[in-house]
Amino acid sequence: MSHTIALQFEDGVTRFIDCAENETIASAAYRQKVNIPLDCRDGACGTCKSFCESGRYDGGEYIEEALSEDEARAGYVLSCQMRPRADCVLRIQASSSACKTAVESDQGRLTALEWLSPSTLRFSIEPQRATPLVFLPGQYAHLQIPGSELSRAYSFSSPAGRHALSFLVRNVPDGRMSAYLREQAKVGDTLSFSAPYGSFYLRELRRPLLLLAGGTGLAPFLSMLETLAGQGCPQPVLLGYGVTHDADLVCLDELEALRARLPGFEYISCVADADSTHPRRGYVTQYLDAGVLNGGDVDLYVCGPPAMVDSVRAWLGELGIQPAGFHFEKFAPSH
Ligand SMILES: Cc1cc2nc3c(=O)[nH]c(=O)nc-3n(C[C@H](O)[C@H](O)[C@H](O)COP(=O)(O)OP(=O)(O)OC[C@H]3O[C@@H](n4cnc5c(N)ncnc54)[C@H](O)[C@@H]3O)c2cc1C
Ligand code: FES
Known part of the structure; x- marks a missing residue:
C-alpha cells in the first residue's frame, strides 16, 4: 500500500511523493529525486528531523540524542526512520532548492471566465499535464500575467482531484492582472503557472x-x-x-x-x-x-x-x- 506524502519546504514550495508502507520517507523522497537533508540515515544524528503536520505513521527506531521524547510527542519525526500509515504532511526544515527540487510549472488553457458581479470574477484553466495537479485545499498558484514576466498569487477555489483549476478574483481597478482579465482575457488563452505553494491548508479535523x-x-x-x-x-x-x-x-x-x-x-x-x-x-x-x-x-x-x-x-x-x-x-x- 502506498501513501501520498506532502513535503512542505521552508520557501513555501510543496512537493508530493508516494511512499510505500514499508518504505521510509527519506528513501521514498530519494527515489523521487528529492534530496531532503540526511546524514547518518540511521536515527542517530537528527539531521533529517521534520515536523509531521498530519497523518499517522510509525516513527521507527532512533536514539534520544537524535529525537527526544518531548519532540516525538509534539509531532517531530526522523524522516530516515518514519514509515507512513496514512497520507501525511511533513514540514521539511530546508528550502526546496537545497533539496534539489522545485515547484511544478505548467501552462493552462483558459476554459471559463465569468463575472459574478462588477467587482469579482471566476475563471478556470485546464493544465496541459495529463493528470490532475495535486495540492492541499487552501493552497495557491502563481499565475503569470500574459504578455509580461510578472506573476500573481491566486488561491485555488476548486478542490484537488479535478483537472480544471478555478480561481476567484477581485477586480482591482489599476491592477495589472485585473486589467488582463477585464480587458483582454478570452477562452482559449494560454496562462503559465507554477504550483502548489503555501502553508494555509486544511489540517486534520480534530476540533470544530x-x-x-x-x-x-x-x-x-x-x-x-x-x-x-x-x-x-x-x-x-x-x-x-x-x-x-x-x-x-x-x-x-x-x-x-x-x-x-x-x-x-x-x-x-x-x-x-x-x-x-x-x-x-x-x-x-x-x-x-x-x-x-x-x-x-x-x-x-x-x-x-x-x-x-x-x-x-x-x-x-x-x-x-x-x-x-x-x-x-x-x-x-x-x-
Ligand atoms: C498567497 C496569496 C493568495 C492570493 N489569492 C488571491 C485570490 O484567490 N483572489 C484574489 O482576488 N486575490 C488573491 N491574492 C491577491 C493577488 O495576488 C493580487 O495581489 C491581486 O489580484 C492584485 O493583482 P493585480 O495584478 O490585479 O494588481 P497589481 O498590479 O498588483 O496592483 C495594482 C495596484 O493596486 C493595489 N492593490 C493590489 N491588490 C490590492 C487589493 N487586494 N486591495 C487594494 N489594493 C490593491 C496595489 O498596491 C497597486 O497600487 C492573493 C495574494 C496572495 C499573497
Ligand atoms: S539522517 Fe541522521 S537521524 Fe536521520
Whole structure:
C-alpha cells in the first residue's frame, strides 16, 4: 500500500511523493529525486528531523540524542526512520532548492471566465499535464500575467482531484492582472503557472472549524468546503464571510448548496458598507460571539486582505482566547 506524502519546504514550495508502507520517507523522497537533508540515515544524528503536520505513521527506531521524547510527542519525526500509515504532511526544515527540487510549472488553457458581479470574477484553466495537479485545499498558484514576466498569487477555489483549476478574483481597478482579465482575457488563452505553494491548508479535523473570509479570501474556503463535502466532516464548520460592498458578496448559491451537502456546516455573511441593504452591516467579528471559539478548542482559519487578518487577531486579543489551531493567509499585493 502506498501513501501520498506532502513535503512542505521552508520557501513555501510543496512537493508530493508516494511512499510505500514499508518504505521510509527519506528513501521514498530519494527515489523521487528529492534530496531532503540526511546524514547518518540511521536515527542517530537528527539531521533529517521534520515536523509531521498530519497523518499517522510509525516513527521507527532512533536514539534520544537524535529525537527526544518531548519532540516525538509534539509531532517531530526522523524522516530516515518514519514509515507512513496514512497520507501525511511533513514540514521539511530546508528550502526546496537545497533539496534539489522545485515547484511544478505548467501552462493552462483558459476554459471559463465569468463575472459574478462588477467587482469579482471566476475563471478556470485546464493544465496541459495529463493528470490532475495535486495540492492541499487552501493552497495557491502563481499565475503569470500574459504578455509580461510578472506573476500573481491566486488561491485555488476548486478542490484537488479535478483537472480544471478555478480561481476567484477581485477586480482591482489599476491592477495589472485585473486589467488582463477585464480587458483582454478570452477562452482559449494560454496562462503559465507554477504550483502548489503555501502553508494555509486544511489540517486534520480534530476540533470544530471556524473559517473567516474577507472578500475573495473566500476562494481557499470554497476549495476546503468542497473537499469536506466530498469526504465528510465529523466536526461542525462555521464560515464568517465579510465583504466591503454589496457587489463583493458572491457565491452565495454555492454556499447554500454546500450547506445542503455538508451536515454541520453553517455560514453568515455581512457587508461593511454603511449604505448596504444587507441585514448585517459591519465586520464579521461583530456578529460572532465568544462561543464560536469554543473556549479555544477550535481550528481557526482566516483569509483575506492583510487589514482583515490583523483585525481578527485584535478581536482574539480582546476576547483573551487563543484558538488551539490558528492559520491565516494574507492576500498581500505583489511588490
Ligand atoms: C498567497 C496569496 C493568495 C492570493 N489569492 C488571491 C485570490 O484567490 N483572489 C484574489 O482576488 N486575490 C488573491 N491574492 C491577491 C493577488 O495576488 C493580487 O495581489 C491581486 O489580484 C492584485 O493583482 P493585480 O495584478 O490585479 O494588481 P497589481 O498590479 O498588483 O496592483 C495594482 C495596484 O493596486 C493595489 N492593490 C493590489 N491588490 C490590492 C487589493 N487586494 N486591495 C487594494 N489594493 C490593491 C496595489 O498596491 C497597486 O497600487 C492573493 C495574494 C496572495 C499573497
Ligand atoms: S539522517 Fe541522521 S537521524 Fe536521520
